[in-house]
Amino acid sequence: MRVWADFTIEQDDDGRPVLALSGPLTVSSIGVVDRALRERGGEIAAIDLAAVPEIDTVGAWTVWRLLRDHNAELVGASNKAQRLIAAVSKSKGHGEQGAEQLPPAQRTAQGVGRLVATWAQGAVQGIGFLGAVLVAWWSIVRSPSRMRWLAVVRQAELVGISALGIIGLMSFLVGIVIAQQGAVQLSQFGAEMLTVNLTGRIALRELGVLMTAIMVAGRSGSSFAAQIGTMKLTEEIDAMRTIGVSPVEALVIPRILASVVMMPLLGFYAAIAAIVGGAFISAFTLGIPFMTFLMRVQEVVPLHDVWVGLVKAPFFGLIVAMSGCYQGMQVKANAEEVGLRTTMAVVQAIFMVIVLDAFFAVFFTEVGWG
Structure with a gap:
């Protein structure tokens, strides 16, 4: 039986909101949580991954996006989760990326070369x-x-x-x-x-x-x-x-x-x-x-x-x-x-x-x- 990811909002010792994620953060299970978090809004001071047994690049991207948007800190993450989040954080993407536009002269030369080939x-x-x-x-x-x-x-x-x-x-x-x-x-x-x-x-x-x-x-x-x-x-x-x-x-x-x-x-x-x-x-x-x-x-x-x-x-x-x-x-x-x-x-x-x-x-x- 498939286990879905879930989340709760808790308070830390200083009374700040902490997002506690649980369940596997994988491409097949994170969809519901991702939509719910996008619709929720509100401030998040920290993200707790202590109850996350498995994570892939999609889950790491979701966590990193939340960290970036809320300027939050990461707690309770495993070594694998930290490595994946660090890797995806190097991406410069902010949504859909278009193809790089070359200068007109280069595009013309490229088109002519492709046609000749x-x-x-x-x-x-x-x-x-x-x-x-x-x-x-x-x-x-x-x-x-x-x-x-x-x-x-x-x-x-x-x-x-x-x-x-x-x-x-x-x-x-x-x-x-x-x-x-x-x-x-x-x-x-x-x-x-x-x-x-x-x-x-x-x-x-x-x-x-x-x-x-x-x-x-x-x-x-x-x-x-x-x-x-x-x-x-x-x-x-x-x-x-x-x-x-x-x-x-x-x-x-x-x-x-x-x-x-x-x-x-x-x-x-x-x-x-x-x-x-x-x-x-x-x-x-x-x-x-x-x-x-x-x-x-x-x-x-x-x-x-x-x-x-x-x-x-x-x-x-x-x-x-x-x-x-x-x-x-x-x-x-x-x-x-x-x-x-x-x-x-x-x-x-x-x-x-x-x-x-x-x-x-x-x-x-x-x-x-x-």
């Missing part, structure tokens, strides 16, 4: 993840029966077929905006007919595949991160390793393969939808017949523009899938981190896609496909 750690982890993917891919190449084709088909459906509606609508509207705004600017030079060139080339070469990659990153990349992150959190991935199933082969490779295969198809589909949107608005605002616009696109858009978009698409799909799967695999602590990693997957994928698109723009210009 995080980037370095992330780069090492990313290289390790890429190595794991390459090892898993080589294992599948050596033994094709290890490939989970049903999972690939399922992911291809989720990445590609299920996204046709939103990507088609988005690209159609973007095509309308490009054609309408381009026509407004070109009309100042009497070159409205060049709207066909503008819409066709920018849709097939750049915006079709770029906007598709951004949409897939927000739709499928986030889904990859959330799915794998939740599996990591619920220890399903650990269970897969326990029974001898490689999580990279079972979860990552099918998603990467589906994204790489479907991205060129989605990019070309998005480019066509954007051209149709441009033809649609041009029929109303420029007086260019719908079919004439489409036939004109075939004449003014060089074939290598189509190949530029198709060549970039698999790389964009690889980046989106790798980013989503990598961030999902990094989930460790709690459900909040699933949301954080999902956001990081989308931001990282979009950033890398735009950087790679800029690289491709310079590359294709240098090789004469500008």
Whole structure:
């Protein structure tokens, strides 16, 4: 049975009030006494610990606080109690302590250093993840029966077929905006007919595949991160390793393969939808017949523009899938981190896609496909 601490107020020979504590002064038994003493108030000339059989740092802190606040003297304390009270009395605390604030210059340098260290750690982890993917891919190449084709088909459906509606609508509207705004600017030079060139080339070469990659990153990349992150959190991935199933082969490779295969198809589909949107608005605002616009696109858009978009698409799909799967695999602590990693997957994928698109723009210009 637990014994609680207690106290009484007595008088010494000089008639001064003495606080006589009894029972164990430990973290598990001092709560009631501490609250009662805080509410009581009044003067205390001395604190008697003769009837205290046990004391810990919490009890010592309570006694020292009373000694300090009432300027009282300590009597009847054992050697252990005296040592503990002497130790806690060296503390400078007077309640909750906030973190020490460094000067702004030091805080800035500290933040930059922490960010650089995080980037370095992330780069090492990313290289390790890429190595794991390459090892898993080589294992599948050596033994094709290890490939989970049903999972690939399922992911291809989720990445590609299920996204046709939103990507088609988005690209159609973007095509309308490009054609309408381009026509407004070109009309100042009497070159409205060049709207066909503008819409066709920018849709097939750049915006079709770029906007598709951004949409897939927000739709499928986030889904990859959330799915794998939740599996990591619920220890399903650990269970897969326990029974001898490689999580990279079972979860990552099918998603990467589906994204790489479907991205060129989605990019070309998005480019066509954007051209149709441009033809649609041009029929109303420029007086260019719908079919004439489409036939004109075939004449003014060089074939290598189509190949530029198709060549970039698999790389964009690889980046989106790798980013989503990598961030999902990094989930460790709690459900909040699933949301954080999902956001990081989308931001990282979009950033890398735009950087790679800029690289491709310079590359294709240098090789004469500008």
